Amino acid sequence: MDEEAYGITTEIREVPPAQYVFKIESFSLLSKNNIDVYETNEFEAGDQKWRLILYPKGDKSRNGGDHLSIYLAISKSTPLKVGSEINATVRFFVLDRIRDQYLTKQGRATRFHVMQSQWGIPRFMPLATFTDPSNGYLIDDTCVFGVEIVVIKNSGLGECFTPIEGRCGYIRGVIRQRGTKAFQYIFVWPIQGNSILGRKLTQASPFG
Template identity: 50%
Template sequence: MVKIESFSLLTKHAIERYETESFEAGGYKWKLVLYPNGNKSKNMKEHVSVYLALADSTSLGPGWEVSAVFRLYLLDQNKDSYLILQGKERRFHTFKREWGFDKFIPTATFFNASNGYLMEDTCMFGADVFVSKERRSGRGECLSMIKDATSSKHIWKIENFSKLEKASYDSNAFFAGDRKWKIRLYPSGTNHGTGTHLSIYLILADPETVSDGTKIFTEFTVRIYDQLQGRHIAGKVTKWFSGSSLENGWVKYVSMVYFTQPSSGLLLKDVCLVEADVCVHGITSAL
């Protein structure tokens, strides 16, 4: 139960929503939520809106659901009885954490002292909660698309290309979309591009920050600069990166014949310039 003294001051101080401290019922914590002048998000006017809300779901696993039967009530101080609104069994979950009544009581009825609900500017609301069943199995996810996402560029200068002996080389790390990335180059190719093509990939450089269920929707372009003509060759794709897919790119980015041809301008004085342009457009995370 919650007793509210000087109820009229809620309006005076522009308190549109009041949440009680949490209370326990059926092994869960709940709150009463009151809108003294109606829930504006539901376009409610001239009514008091009252709801029951699940207070803390952080300890519950993905896909949790709690079904509860509840009733909300208001004390009639004249008759020492209650105005009771009985709720149906409702399912509380990630996307619906509160249920109740947009039109719990008209404000005209509530403020009329002869009805006994508001006496000497004091009232008392309450709730009974019965948890009927629960389900904690399954999983959920949330996709957050990024409005006005910005791209980040990174230029990698590779010198003494002909002397590269390792199977692959990584650029320095750079940030895009609050994540660390690297360009990975296979000088002699990889997989079915081995010996015939350069292979180039974009790598998610901080896999330890990618939790289970996280996916990163990324648009990226990788270019090799034509140092003679002032232009470039480029590959552009959109890909999902995740803990199980940390790299995406091209097995056959450019043929070794064309790359090493002096007239291509891609390898000049044994130097090539690789540029990555990376933009993160969305992130999926587990609920």
């Protein structure tokens, strides 16, 4: 994955993850026991249940060989229904225990739906970097990961502005979302001198 092309940014911060942290002890035993994928217990964020998925030797199916691969997935116990979706920004964390700070990586806002129930970073960190004790990520065979999820909810409000050609005034349409339908309320705003007088004209048919 080309991180720049996918809008992935990297930051260092001291504040721990707001939603979920998980610690792995005896990390090396995952590989020794041929555990290619590790899934956390489910946790809740934004009224949805999620799981973190870690590939300790890399997700080779997505060009993640020789890297740690990490994903956020909708929990199978609460799958999304056909036609529903969740828009969210996701930030992954790994703790540098020497410097007591977190390396974080975040992507663009992601749309989760039935056909795409997980998102992540196949090449989150080179294994050589992760396993080098001087970097602080794997100390005494123990490491700490985390995630933050910001769910983007549509308030259902909007506005449409239309000047009236050849007349002293304009039309504003206030858009309100109700379920899968959007309704536009039309207002006429005549201008008299320096004042604007508004009155509700009509409610248009639903659209969308």
